[in-house]
Amino acid sequence: MQIRIFSNENDLAAAAADIFETTIAAKPDAVLGLATGASPVLTYKELIKRYEAGKISFARVTTFNLDEYCDLPKNDKNSYYTFMQENLFSKIDIDPANVHIEDGNAADFDAEAKAYDAMIEAAGLIDLQLLGIGTNGHIGFNEPADAFSDGTFRVKLTESTIKANSRYFTDSVMPEYALTMGVGSIMRAKKILLIATGAAKAEAICNTVKGPVTPRCPASILQTHPDAILLMDEAAAALL
Numbered sequence: 001m002q003i004r005i006f007s008n009e010n011d012l013a014a015a016a017a018d019i020f021e022t023t024i025a026a027k028p029d030a031v032l033g034l035a036t037g038a039s040p041v042l043t044y045k046e047l048i049k050r051y052e053a054g055k056i057s058f059a060r061v062t063t064f065n066l067d068e069y070c071d072l073p074k075n076d077k078n079s080y081y082t083f084m085q086e087n088l089f090s091k092i093d094i095d096p097a098n099v100h101i102e103d104g105n106a107a108d109f110d111a112e113a114k115a116y117d118a119m120i121e122a123a124g125l126i127d128l129q130l131l132g133i134g135t136n137g138h139i140g141f142n143e144p145a146d147a148f149s150d151g152t153f154r155v156k157l158t159e160s161t162i163k164a165n166s167r168y169f170t171d172s173v174m175p176e177y178a179l180t181m182g183v184g185s186i187m188r189a190k191k192i193l194l195i196a197t198g199a200a201k202a203e204a205i206c207n208t209v210k211g212p213v214t215p216r217c218p219a220s221i222l223q224t225h226p227d228a229i230l231l232m233d234e235a236a237a238a239l240l
């Protein structure tokens with residue numbers, strides 16, 4: 001695991017964007033795994049800037065998002081579909097046909113999960129997977145559990161995640177379930193980039209980096225990935 005600590009969030013976002021730029025320069029049809037939440041927002045802003053400056057093109061890129069809430073209308077302001085449109089996709093030259101996000105309103109969640117995994121495999125697996133981290137160490141929506149998950153599945157969110165994310169649900173009730181790529185799907189990515197900022201992430205980061213590899217802190221499995229990079233600010237790194 002490579003660890004890089006930054007004293008300001010713009011430098012962190014620039015470093016993350018550099019890794020995207022390098023990946024896409026080497027492979028213009030790269031497969032990117034994307035994340036939602038506050039953590040990647042500045043990185044997406046930086047990628048948009050670089051696209052506008054003609055430094056980077058997403059025209060041949062394929063994307064797979066980590067997760068999506070279940071039973072939340074696709075166009076709800078809190079859906080991850082809406083998040084991705086607003087924070088990235090509507091502002092770059094990506095082909096909408098190459099964008100994939102789990103369908104949280106699928107009639108059959110198991111079938112949707114299997115189809116999602118099959119699409120990732122057919123695309124040749126993920127070249128670069130972006131991750132945030134939950135305060136309980138979750139990645140995607142892989143909550144602390146007795147065993148590491150493998151492929152995409154429907155998960156019941158923990159109380160701590162519901163508490164952490166319900167601040168966004170001012171007009172509606174936060175869903176209790178989500179579809180998420182499994183830990184196995186994430187670990188099959190060739191390169192993984194995790195972003196963590198703020199003191200609220202310090203304990204999760206400490207457990208991820210220094211703790212045992214355990215499904216009780218799902219992000220700890222990144223210790224065993226051959227090419228995982230953790231970008232964090234000083235507050236998130238405070239307990240290291």
Ligand code: GLP
Binds near residue numbers: 066131139
């Ligand atoms: C959410 C998402 C994760 C995200 C995490 C942290 O629940 N499912 O993919 O990484 O929580 O979110 P934030 O970056 O807003 O702190």
